[in-house]
Amino acid sequence: MTLDTTFDPASIEARWYKHWEETGGFRPERPDAEPFTIVNPPPNVTGSLHIGHALDNTLQDIVIRYERMRGKDALWVVGTDHAGIATQMVVERQMEQRQDKRTNYSREDFVDKVWDWKRESGGTITTQLRRLGCSMDWSREQFTMDEHFTKAVLKTFVDLYNDGLIYRDKRLVNWDPKLKTAISDLEVETQTIAGGFWHLKYPLEDGVTLSDGRNYIEVATTRPETMLADMAVAVHPNDDRYSSVVGKHVVLPITGRRIPIVADEHADPELGSGAVKVTPGHDFNDFEVGKRAGFAAGDMLNMLDGDANVCQTSDGMVPEEFLGLHRFKRDGKDGAREAVVARLKADGYLIPHIAKTKKGEEVEHDAEPRQIATPFGDRGGVVIEPWLTDQWYVDAEKLAAKPIEQVKDGTIEIVPKTWKKTFFNWMENIQPWCISRQLWWGHRIPAWFDAEGNAYVAEDEAGAQAQAGKGVALRQDQDVLDTWFSSALWPFATLGWPDDTNLVKKHFPNNLLISGFDILFFWDARMMMMGQYNMGTAPWPKLYLHGLVRAADGAKMSKSKGNVVDPLGLIDQYGADALRFFMAAMESQGRDIKMDEKRVEGYRNFATKLWNATRFCQSNGIGASSTLKAPTARLAANQWIIGEVQQVCAEIEQAMTDLRFDAAANAIYQFTWSKFCDWYLELIKPVFAGDPDAMPAVETREVAGWALDQILVMLHPFMPFITEELWHAQGERKYDLIVASWPNPRAEVSKEATDAIDWVIDLTTNVRSAKNELGIAPGAKLAAFLPTASDLASGTIERSSAAIERLARLTPVTLGEAPDGPAMQVTAGSDVFIIPLEGIIDIGEEKARLEKSLAASQKEAKSLEGRLSNANFVERAKPEAVEKAKADFAHHSAEVERLEGALKRLG
RNA sequence: GGGCGCAUAGCUCAGGGGUAGAGCACUGUAUUGACAUUGCAGGGGUCGGAAGUUCAAAUCUUCCUGUGCCCA
Numbered sequence: 019m020t021l022d023t024t025f026d027p028a029s030i031e032a033r034w035y036k037h038w039e040e041t042g043g044f045r046p047e048r049p050d051a052e053p054f055t056i057v058n059p060p061p062n063v064t065g066s067l068h069i070g071h072a073l074d075n076t077l078q079d080i081v082i083r084y085e086r087m088r089g090k091d092a093l094w095v096v097g098t099d100h101a102g103i104a105t106q107m108v109v110e111r112q113m114e115q116r117q118d119k120r121t122n123y124s125r126e127d128f129v130d131k132v133w134d135w136k137r138e139s140g141g142t143i144t145t146q147l148r149r150l151g152c153s154m155d156w157s158r159e160q161f162t163m164d165e166h167f168t169k170a171v172l173k174t175f176v177d178l179y180n181d182g183l184i185y186r187d188k189r190l191v192n193w194d195p196k197l198k199t200a201i202s203d204l205e206v207e208t209q210t211i212a213g214g215f216w217h218l219k220y221p222l223e224d225g226v227t228l229s230d231g232r233n234y235i236e237v238a239t240t241r242p243e244t245m246l247a248d249m250a251v252a253v254h255p256n257d258d259r260y261s262s263v264v265g266k267h268v269v270l271p272i273t274g275r276r277i278p279i280v281a282d283e284h285a286d287p288e289l290g291s292g293a294v295k296v297t298p299g300h301d302f303n304d305f306e307v308g309k310r311a312g313f314a315a316g317d318m319l320n321m322l323d324g325d326a327n328v329c330q331t332s333d334g335m336v337p338e339e340f341l342g343l344h345r346f347k348r349d350g351k352d353g354a355r356e357a358v359v360a361r362l363k364a365d366g367y368l369i370p371h372i373a374k375t376k377k378g379e380e381v382e383h384d385a386e387p388r389q390i391a392t393p394f395g396d397r398g399g400v401v402i403e404p405w406l407t408d409q410w411y412v413d414a415e416k417l418a419a420k421p422i423e424q425v426k427d428g429t430i431e432i433v434p435k436t437w438k439k440t441f442f443n444w445m446e447n448i449q450p451w452c453i454s455r456q457l458w459w460g461h462r463i464p465a466w467f468d469a470e471g472n473a474y475v476a477e478d479e480a481g482a483q484a485q486a487g488k489g490v491a492l493r494q495d496q497d498v499l500d501t502w503f504s505s506a507l508w509p510f511a512t513l514g515w516p517d518d519t520n521l522v523k524k525h526f527p528n529n530l531l532i533s534g535f536d537i538l539f540f541w542d543a544r545m546m547m548m549g550q551y552n553m554g555t556a557p558w559p560k561l562y563l564h565g566l567v568r569a570a571d572g573a574k575m576s577k578s579k580g581n582v583v584d585p586l587g588l589i590d591q592y593g594a595d596a597l598r599f600f601m602a603a604m605e606s607q608g609r610d611i612k613m614d615e616k617r618v619e620g621y622r623n624f625a626t627k628l629w630n631a632t633r634f635c636q637s638n639g640i641g642a643s644s645t646l647k648a649p650t651a652r653l654a655a656n657q658w659i660i661g662e663v664q665q666v667c668a669e670i671e672q673a674m675t676d677l678r679f680d681a682a683a684n685a686i687y688q689f690t691w692s693k694f695c696d697w698y699l700e701l702i703k704p705v706f707a708g709d710p711d712a713m714p715a716v717e718t719r720e721v722a723g724w725a726l727d728q729i730l731v732m733l734h735p736f737m738p739f740i741t742e743e744l745w746h747a748q749g750e751r752k753y754d755l756i757v758a759s760w761p762n763p764r765a766e767v768s769k770e771a772t773d774a775i776d777w778v779i780d781l782t783t784n785v786r787s788a789k790n791e792l793g794i795a796p797g798a799k800l801a802a803f804l805p806t807a808s809d810l811a812s813g814t815i816e817r818s819s820a821a822i823e824r825l826a827r828l829t830p831v832t833l834g835e836a837p838d839g840p841a842m843q844v845t846a847g848s849d850v851f852i853i854p855l856e857g858i859i860d861i862g863e864e865k866a867r868l869e870k871s872l873a874a875s876q877k878e879a880k881s882l883e884g885r886l887s888n889a890n891f892v893e894r895a896k897p898e899a900v901e902k903a904k905a906d907f908a909h910h911s912a913e914v915e916r917l918e919g920a921l922k923r924l925g
Numbered sequence: 926g927g928g929c930g931c932a933u934a935g936c937u938c939a940g941g942g943g944u945a946g947a948g949c950a951c952u953g954u955a956u957u958g959a960c961a962u963u964g965c966a967g968g969g970g971u972c973g974g975a976a977g978u979u980c981a982a983a984u985c986u987u988c989c990u991g992u993g994c995c996c997a
Contacts, residue, residue: 021959023959023960024960024962025962208996208997391997436929436930437929439928439929440928440929440995440996443927443928443929443995443996444995444996447996535994535995566994570937572993574994603938603947603948604937604938606938606939608930608931609930609931609938610993610994611937612937612938614936614937614938614948614949616936616937616948616949616950617937617938617948617949619949619962620948620949620962621948622962623960623962623963624962625962626960626962626963627959627960627962627963629959629960630959630960630962630963631959631960632959633959633960634959634960635959636959637958637959638959680938680939681939684939684947684948687947687948688947695959695960696964699959783965783966786965786966787965787966787967789965789966790953790954790965790966790967791966791967793954795954795955796954796955796964796965796966797955878944881944885943885944885980885981888980888981889980890979890980890981891943891980891981892980893980894979894980894981895943895980895981896943898943899942899943899980899981902943903943
């Protein structure tokens with residue numbers, strides 16, 4: 019096959035992907051091989067590929083392709099997450115566009131419609147992952163609401179319940195009044211927004227006064243509207259200002275509710291007046307204060323409904339005019355907050371805030387302006403309302419114990435390890451996990467209630483009925499489970515658990531998990547808990563956490579900022595291989611990646627470079643190699659490249675062991691471009707000018723073909739498309755590159771040969787540099803003399819004269835004294851070449867060049883001399899360091915001598 | 926307020942007790958056969974600041990400054 023001069027990724031990517039998928043390349047049958055398993059963080063079924071996915075999946079694909087080539091029974095599990103809230107929102111939004119809504123349908127009909135949507139529009143991302151080249155096992159694509167997955171979810175729930183690790187509780191939850199569901203702590207994002215601090219007067223009852231004679235207590239609040247459900251006023255137990263009134267009562271304005279003054283350490287004497295209103299039903303801190311003050315959760319007053327509109331409290335004391343108002347201003351319409359403040363003000367219960375203008379005039383405001391840390395729902399985007407409801411909870415504290423231990427003792431390694439502290443910090447302070455959601459789309463909670471509200475938990479209704487007794491009317495819990503409850507089972511439920519399948523036996527525990535740090539708590543930690551609970555072991559021994567891909571200016575990418583980079587656009591422009599290589603090359607541990615399109619472009623250029631190198635090989639009859647092991651080589655250049663392949667292979671393996679994707683990518687990049695293309699191909703060009711059937715050409719074709727094949731293999735995990743294309747372009751192959759073997763080049767390479775090539779490279783570089791500085795045409799051929807030649811020099815000049823002529827452009831090279839006259843000196847290793855300059859160049863320029871080198875060597879020599887004359891250094895430094903300093907000093911001293919001599923000769 | 930990072934060439938980043946590297950950008954130069962999505966050569970950094978440990982600190986320790994993220 020002949021290749022075009024430029025590489026066009028688009029023309030090959032789809033073809034190869036299809037081929038791999040159709041021929042089972044992603045999951046070759048290797049029943050006897052050692053398993054290697056990773057599971058893909060299941061993207062939301064509503065999702066589309068963003069740059070973060072591109073990073074996450076590129077890294078995983080590099081690992082799985084690498085392990086597959088190393089002969090493992092490699093399995094990369096893939097699938098999508100049903101994404102409860104996100105998916106329900108998508109379908110509801112589509113309904114809204116048709117002036118339709120969810121509640122127009124029965125639950126069953128609505129869920130059917132979501133399934134319809136999933137079948138028709140869901141899973142866009144799976145196509146996009148294919149474009150990135152991800153070699154996942156699509157033959158077993160998973161979905162978190164597959165039948166067998168549901169089975170795993172139900173079993174887990176029932177087992178946890180029976181073990182007392184799932185329970186129902188009435189307590190405050192994070193309520194999203196827009197989505198009208200509870201959410202977990204992790205789904206709440208705190209943002210600081212501008213708000214106010216209102217100061218209120220609560221009149222003391224029964225003629226009680228404070229020590230200063232005041233007949234009211236001042237309380238300050240950021241949420242004045244909740245005073246409709248206040249149940250106490252708290253002061254600090256050591257606060258002398260209030261000690262006399264603890265146990266007394268105040269009568270609330272507006273409602274007239276009589277509430278106690280309690281002592282509680284939650285009240286901060288330094289803050290405001292030191293007294294705080296307590297609303298146990300609408301504030302997490304107040305809930306705890308309320309409990310300490312003796313209120314049962316069931317008795318705590320609730321003044322808001324599920325939409326966060328004011329409703330009547332159980333004591334019936336909220337005035338009619340407030341009922342139905344939204345908690346605060348919305349769509350320009352005043353809410354309960356505004357109404358309560360207006361009423362307090364009118365009745366004289368509001369203490370105004372006095373502010374001074376720039377001119378020093380005093381101005382009254384209703385509230386003191388403040389920045390308030392406010393909780394928002396990450397999906398709904400509205401302020402979260404702490405709300406008292408019955409929900410299902412997982413006892414996360416108990417489940418977290420073993421994972422904490424495992425990370426501590428190294429059973430689970432977290433890479434990079436800086437994340438361990440963050441992990442412990444969260445796990446050791448973990449709160450009960452609220453797992454019930456008031457949605458329709460998701461795993462229905464397997465609990466049934468009788469008329470008295472007793473719960474019966476079983477995998478199916480029959481089981482619950484059996485527990486409740488015949489004839490007892492049961493109604494299933496209306497709620498569904500948090501999406502993360504099911505994805506926590508991903509490492510084993512995808513393999514068929516709870517059935518005892520061969521896949522589970524062979525591929526659990528998995529070998530590695532790669533995920534972004536943003537889901538460390540959401541997903542990774544919960545997999546650890548559920549893996550341990552269900553399987554009795556950690557889900558994987560190693561967790562690799564990568565960072566975020568940021569915009570070029572370092573900002574977080576977001577749709578609202580409009581700085582989102584579409585990975586598919588980059589693939590269109592530069593090819594999937596270039597984008598992948600960029601991701602790998604930029605992925606150093608523990609740092610976010612800044613988008614740098616120039617760099618993606620650079621890796622596209624790298625692909626073109628490899629493409630053209632292959633074209634060169636083809637034009638010289640260099641084709642597919644026939645052996646895995648390195649061919650026997652006699653020519654120095656061939657031995658040299660074999661040695662270099664061994665080195666780079668070892669480097670890549672080390673980098674992969676360390677999960678240093680950047681180091682691995684850079685190693686293969688430098689080898690391919692700077693070693694193979696820049697030197698090896700140049701070194702062997704003269705060989706092909708000679709007899710094509712003679713030993714040198716035959717051997718070189720063989721070695722070059724082998725070396726190129728090793729490049730294709732080692733580069734394949736990073737750039738799968740171009741390497742597969744070139745693999746086949748190079749000749750008939752017994753198998754595709756995707757299932758080829760990783761190099762194992764255990765060849766003997768002579769030091770003489772590699773030294774010789776290194777010497778030629780040194781000579782060539784120095785000649786080119788000297789010419790450049792002296793303004794001699796790069797192509798000019800110069801005669802050179804070597805008065806005293808090292809063994810290396812004389813041998814190399816004899817055997818590699820063609821390379822020296824072609825690369826260093828020295829011809830002829832005479833072993834012997836140079837004729838008198840102006841000349842320049844060029845070194846190669848310890849050898850000094852004399853190159854006559856008469857008529858070629860201005861002597862002054864050569865002198866300037868030598869003086870520059872002389873100054874550099876003098877500086878080095880002086881510094882080394884100083885160090886060596888320091889007795890402390892010679893006595894106390896490591897012997898190697900002293901030896902090296904001595905050798906360096908000797909070298910630079912000799913250089914100084916040589917250069918001074920050369921300068922003297924030039925006059 | 927607590928925790929975790931980061932600060933190295935113009936930019937984006939590696940490195941790491943023995944005197945500093947890559948890619949891009951920049952400068953000069955090269956063009957009849959692999960490649961201008963190229964080759965060759967080159968300029969450019971007192972490694973954020975201060976103190977300490979050490980024969981030796983960009984590297985280790987402490988503090989400071991700036992900056993980012995997470996949690997409350």
